[in-house]
Amino acid sequence: MINMNDPITKPLGRRGVLALLGGVVAAGLLSTQPARALGTSHSALAFDGDALVVAGSQVWRFDPSGVASLLPEPRTPIRALACHPDRRGRLFAALEGGGLDRFDDGGRTWAAASDGLPLAQVTALAIAAGAPDTVYAALAGDGLWRSEDAGTSWSFVMDRPWLAEAEREVLTLASVNLASGMGGIWIYAGTDQGVTRVPDCFCRWQDVVAGDAMDALVAGTPPAPEAPLPKGEPVSALVAAHSAPERLYAALPSGIWVSADGGVVWENKSSLHAQALAVDQVDPNHIAADTNTELKHSRDGGTTWATLAAL
Amino acid sequence: MTRLGHYAAGLVVALGSAAWVIADDATTVPEGLTFLGAPVTAEQVALGQEVYAANCAVCHGAKLEGEPDWKRRKDTGRMPAPPHDANGHTWHHADRQLFTITRLGVSAIVPGYESDMPGFEGTLSDDEIKAVLAFIKSTWPERERGFQAEVTANDEGGS
Numbered sequence: 001m002i003n004m005n006d007p008i009t010k011p012l013g014r015r016g017v018l019a020l021l022g023g024v025v026a027a028g029l030l031s032t033q034p035a036r037a038l039g040t041s042h043s044a045l046a047f048d049g050d051a052l053v054v055a056g057s058q059v060w061r062f063d064p065s066g067v068a069s070l071l072p073e074p075r076t077p078i079r080a081l082a083c084h085p086d087r088r089g090r091l092f093a094a095l096e097g098g099g100l101d102r103f104d105d106g107g108r109t110w111a112a113a114s115d116g117l118p119l120a121q122v123t124a125l126a127i128a129a130g131a132p133d134t135v136y137a138a139l140a141g142d143g144l145w146r147s148e149d150a151g152t153s154w155s156f157v158m159d160r161p162w163l164a165e166a167e168r169e170v171l172t173l174a175s176v177n178l179a180s181g182m183g184g185i186w187i188y189a190g191t192d193q194g195v196t197r198v199p200d201c202f203c204r205w206q207d208v209v210a211g212d213a214m215d216a217l218v219a220g221t222p223p224a225p226e227a228p229l230p231k232g233e234p235v236s237a238l239v240a241a242h243s244a245p246e247r248l249y250a251a252l253p254s255g256i257w258v259s260a261d262g263g264v265v266w267e268n269k270s271s272l273h274a275q276a277l278a279v280d281q282v283d284p285n286h287i288a289a290d291t292n293t294e295l296k297h298s299r300d301g302g303t304t305w306a307t308l309a310a311l
Numbered sequence: 312m313t314r315l316g317h318y319a320a321g322l323v324v325a326l327g328s329a330a331w332v333i334a335d336d337a338t339t340v341p342e343g344l345t346f347l348g349a350p351v352t353a354e355q356v357a358l359g360q361e362v363y364a365a366n367c368a369v370c371h372g373a374k375l376e377g378e379p380d381w382k383r384r385k386d387t388g389r390m391p392a393p394p395h396d397a398n399g400h401t402w403h404h405a406d407r408q409l410f411t412i413t414r415l416g417v418s419a420i421v422p423g424y425e426s427d428m429p430g431f432e433g434t435l436s437d438d439e440i441k442a443v444l445a446f447i448k449s450t451w452p453e454r455e456r457g458f459q460a461e462v463t464a465n466d467e468g469g470s
Contacts, residue, residue, distance in 0.1 A: 157382065159383055162388045181462075181466065182400075203400045
């Protein structure tokens, strides 16, 4: 039992903590040691409505009343998770080693949702902000694939981004509900060379600039980004607030960075080093982070953090 | 067959061949089609078709089908020429953007972007560029035309 409103351990009896941590540690979420032993160094986070789902080789769901429940075990550890506010209880999970599964509320098992998808590692997942049945998956060494029928069928849509003279793996993917000027919205990707984005018509990967592509055209040259993310750092997690799409959070080795304008100006909010991030679908100030040793959350947009579960 | 039947059959044949002639020789312009705010004319589309064959088809394909495997980057890191038909993404761009890309290349709208799309400024006149894009637009199905008309309308400053 965990209460997201209270910083950890207190409301939990010692047995509760041990039971919870036992489960979570086994999931490879809170300790690098067991994570290595289990062959998974990744864990995944997603908000499902106001509940937080944490997945590794086990999947825990923390509801806001403080109850942590265990969901059916996935076939292999989970590397990335995605959930859409209009489809509560439905989760898409990228599996360690390749493949993608779907879980529906109340279900007993995860079901394969990767028909037509090559069996390569899915490195990142996102659900289209405005189309809850449209799912994007980034494949290692390959590119972006799209399903428009909630994982029933897939088609290739775009190569991986080209940055600093090479194609880059997509480490994290976010559908950001900001107009691209091309009749759709943007898909942002975090790579080991920073953030890039592509319109959802998939014409081309491009840098984040102020305004939409049309503004850049009108101005002739775009205004230089005023405060970009630090160069040369991998972006291991990037999430957009569903209820405030211009609000982005990024996890870098240098900490948690926040943008209030769709990624033009970034501010370093905390030195927290997170592997995974998730933002509450209703409250854009409420974010969760997995630091490899702790599961943390912040209710003030990343300035102060409380530990939800710790060793 | 009755006399009337023979007559009707003859009429159908005549109409059929007339329609075929129209589709093949004269150029049909979808109703209401505009480029940069001006109505697209049949002469413009006919000119555009010639300009396309001479300047664009070599990369974008004689049938506007794009290069093979056009979603996969080449070894150079650059993207192949995409189709200009409904399978591509040309119809996601506003008129002004299409005009700018064709005249100046892709880096004119995405600064610093490296691509194999040449800018045609100096090679083609503005009227020829407008004509070739009017021709491309005239080949799109209704849905794509409607989508692109909306993108163009939403484009700040419009045409």
